[in-house]
Amino acid sequence: MNEGTIAIGVLHIIAAMLIIAISIPLVQNSVKMNSLYGIRIKKAYESEENWYKINKYGGKRLIFWSIILICIGILTFFINVNGKSFFFKVLALAPVIVLIPCIIEIYIFANKL
Numbered sequence: 709m710n711e712g713t714i715a716i717g718v719l720h721i722i723a724a725m726l727i728i729a730i731s732i733p734l735v736q737n738s739v740k741m742n743s744l745y746g747i748r749i750k751k752a753y754e755s756e757e758n759w760y761k762i763n764k765y766g767g768k769r770l771i772f773w774s775i776i777l778i779c780i781g782i783l784t785f786f787i788n789v790n791g792k793s794f795f796f797k798v799l800a801l802a803p804v805i806v807l808i809p810c811i812i813e814i815y816i817f818a819n820k821l
Contacts, residue, residue: 712791713784716799720781723803724774731774734767751818758821766814773810777803 733739739746741759746752747766752759780802789796798805 710788710791712796713787713789713799716796716802717781717784720777720784720802724777724781727774727777728771731767731770734763735771737764739763747814749815749818751821758818761821762814762818765817766810769810769813773806777806780806 734746737760741753741756746759746763749762752762780799784799789799
């Protein structure tokens, strides 16, 4: 374990916790339609019903993938990776790698409405 992997692990955990905190109001349907906060895709703006369904689903998926990111963050504390290796770079990009499936899931769900 080195300082780089510790820093990445801590940053992943913090990022995941922030995403979870931001997602909770979406799951609770407490975010009204707006242009600043929520899952802002074209389909969500078609009706209030779509807005709440897409945001609730999106919030749940964001929470799920954030838990995966927390697990990746914790895992980094137990591995020793050279800062120049390919695996280190993959670890550093974990938030992007985790959020891409989340975005795809939200679009698939929205297209079914």
